[in-house]
Structures are given as C-alpha cells and as structure tokens.
Amino acid sequence: MDLQSTYHEPVMLTECLDGLDIQPEGIYVDVTFGGGGHSRAILEKLTTGRLLVFDQDPDALANAEAYKNDERFTFIAANFRHLKRYLKLHKAPKVDGILADLGVSSHQINTPExxxxxxxxxxxxxxxxxxxxxxxxxxxxxxxxxxxxxxxxxxxxxxxxxxxxxxxxxxxxxxxxxxxxxxxxxxxxxxxxxxxxxxxxxxxxxxxxxxxDELSVLEEFLTQTAEVLNPGGRLVVMSYHSLEDRLVKNFIQKGKFDGQVEKDFYGNEIKPLKSITRKPIEATPEETARNPRARSAKLRVAEKI
The missing domain is CATH 1.10.150.170 (Putative methyltransferase TM0872, insert domain)
Structure with missing residues (x-):
C-alpha cells in the first residue's frame, strides 16, 4: 500500500528534506505524521539515527503500523503541544531537526464524517x-x-x-x-x-x-522547539494560512510572537533561532498543478543558534 497516495501526497517533500539538512546518525521529529509521507523520506536518509513522530489522530496510528518493526521509529499518540515532555519520556531530550506540516490532511478532509x-x-x-x-x-x-x-x-x-x-x-x-x-x-x-x-x-x-485550539498549540510548540534543538539543529514549518505563518515568522525573527526583538547589554539580539529562508518557500507550479493542497503552503526554515 502506498501511504502517500492513499492518505495524502506530502507537500514540498524535497524542500522539507533540504531544510532539515538530515545527518544519517541524527535524531529527528515529525510532529504531524499523518500518512507518513514526510517521515518515510526522512527514514530513508537515516542509518543509525532516530525518528520520533507525533499524531493525535487514530487514523495516523494505523498508518504507523508499516514502521512498527523499525527500531529507528517511535510513534507518539499525542498532540505536539507536549513536544518537550514526550521527547524526554522517549529519551530524546535533544534533537537535530523538527518538521511540522500544519493544517488538515487530505485524508481528514475527504472523510465526510x-x-x-x-x-x-x-x-x-x-x-x-x-x-x-x-x-x-x-x-x-x-x-x-x-x-x-x-x-x-x-x-x-x-x-x-x-x-x-x-x-x-x-x-x-x-x-x-x-x-x-x-x-x-x-x-x-x-x-x-x-x-x-x-x-x-x-x-x-x-x-x-x-x-x-490550533494557534495556542502552535505557539506552545514553537516555544519548545528552541529548547529541544541541538545547536545547528533545524526547524522546518509549513503553514497554510496567514495566521499560522505570521506566528512562525515572528518567532523565528524575534524569538517571540509580537513586539521587538530583545537585546542584551551590548546590543546583541536575544533570540534562539536564525532564519535560513529570507522569504517563505512556495511550491513549484508543477507541484501545485499535481497537488492543489500545495497552493497555499509556505515553508520556513530556521536553525538553532
């Protein structure tokens, strides 16, 4: 069974992988597992590394069955607002990359009930x-x-x-x-x-x-990412409407969700992440023609300082 086609096609897959800058022995987190499309591609790049995934939807748990015998893979049936707690519980308090593909999956949209x-x-x-x-x-x-x-x-x-x-x-x-x-x-x-x-x-x-409670969840999640990323670790977030993108942009650029960037005594900016993408990455015309869900996606990448 092709999870990507039966659940949904992962948006900007190549761009997400490039943003994560995956190291084969690293520890990575996909906080929106869904159909497993992004996760499968991450696993293909790992050797001795680990992948921990979050999803609160029981349908996603069924998709994770395909990886149950892979010792590198850990499924966490929880909301990603609890990121820090569950990473600690699964003995991965520090990680090298975090991916979040926000929004509703095609599977959820196409399930009438x-x-x-x-x-x-x-x-x-x-x-x-x-x-x-x-x-x-x-x-x-x-x-x-x-x-x-x-x-x-x-x-x-x-x-x-x-x-x-x-x-x-x-x-x-x-x-x-x-x-x-x-x-x-x-x-x-x-x-x-x-x-x-x-x-x-x-x-x-x-x-x-x-x-x-999506915007509060996103704020709680973003705040924790800075705490759990190793220096040089990457945060890759894909949003689908301006409310989400604004929160992501402000956190990456300012270290908080509104107001000015704080500075220390010497005038140096106090923020945990630096932006890798000056402007959000958008899907190519070819991808949007193939996958309409990609049309509104905006991808931002940041690195832990």
Missing amino acids: RGFSTRFDADLDMRMNPASEKTAREVLNVRSTAELQRILGMYGEVTNARTAAEAIFAARHNSPIETVSELKGILMRYAPKHRENKYFAQVFQALRIEVN
Whole structure:
C-alpha cells in the first residue's frame, strides 16, 4: 500500500528534506505524521539515527503500523503541544531537526464524517483528535454572538463576521445546528456572490481553529522547539494560512510572537533561532498543478543558534 497516495501526497517533500539538512546518525521529529509521507523520506536518509513522530489522530496510528518493526521509529499518540515532555519520556531530550506540516490532511478532509469539508453533508465535528470533547457543533450552539463574531473574524477573517454570528444565533433558537448543510443553509444568503466556496472555507477554517485550539498549540510548540534543538539543529514549518505563518515568522525573527526583538547589554539580539529562508518557500507550479493542497503552503526554515 502506498501511504502517500492513499492518505495524502506530502507537500514540498524535497524542500522539507533540504531544510532539515538530515545527518544519517541524527535524531529527528515529525510532529504531524499523518500518512507518513514526510517521515518515510526522512527514514530513508537515516542509518543509525532516530525518528520520533507525533499524531493525535487514530487514523495516523494505523498508518504507523508499516514502521512498527523499525527500531529507528517511535510513534507518539499525542498532540505536539507536549513536544518537550514526550521527547524526554522517549529519551530524546535533544534533537537535530523538527518538521511540522500544519493544517488538515487530505485524508481528514475527504472523510465526510469528520466534518472538515464543505463538500459533504455530515455532522459538524472538526476534531483532529476524535477523543476530545469540543466540537464545531458545540461551538455553534453554545457560544454567545460576541464569541462567534470573534471566532469568525479573528480565525477566518470573515468580513461580515457580526452578521454571520447573529444569523447563527437566531437560527439555533428554532433548532440546534447539527450538520454542514444546515450551517451552509443559514449563511448562504450572506456569502458574497460567486465567492461562496471561499466564504465557506473561511467559516470552516475559523471553526476548525477554535475546536482544535490550533494557534495556542502552535505557539506552545514553537516555544519548545528552541529548547529541544541541538545547536545547528533545524526547524522546518509549513503553514497554510496567514495566521499560522505570521506566528512562525515572528518567532523565528524575534524569538517571540509580537513586539521587538530583545537585546542584551551590548546590543546583541536575544533570540534562539536564525532564519535560513529570507522569504517563505512556495511550491513549484508543477507541484501545485499535481497537488492543489500545495497552493497555499509556505515553508520556513530556521536553525538553532
């Protein structure tokens, strides 16, 4: 079975491997294992090295079965916000490279019952980890109008977030909003003409980020990367929307997520990483034609100072 084709094709595979600058005896981490496409390519470059991978999705655990007899491979069924704790637990407190391919896998999007896609009618779920409690359904039916407006405006950059939030609040008083088609039916009249697909993609992105606490998870993860990387170790992060990319860019450039770079008494910048990529790397036209998921990907690479 070809994991890459059945789960999803790894985006910018060559660029990710180049960014990691893999040493055959090094210790590497893939915090978004998914279908294992990136991980398989990393393993092919290792001799005595190790690869530890994270994924909280049970479907990803099934894909890891292909590597269960490889002593170099360790699967960690956890959210990568717990990076430092689990690396220590698995006797890899310091590593030589970390890869994060953020966003939703093609497999998750194409599985209707997960509720990630606007293309299928299904329950409004959107949990990366099916065992977690918060769902998109709960967010839509319980949160106040002000909270819904904040979620849609901040996480989806929905221009009419207030109007959409009020429509959701009014509709749920008649009956709970349970399915993708019900949500789309409520908001269809507010979607810009000829741009309906983009509008619903923004709404779904906002709900998914809220359900999975994605931006807080990313901040916690990035802060820990600087602590666990060996000097000269590489951080490679691929993001798919501006909110993620901004956090990654700020952390690499400033060592924090907002404000100015701190300086020591002598005026030297205090930040743990240096940027290897002046501008984010984007997929080639050939790759985007073959794999539409690559179209919005931005890849940044940094090195531990």
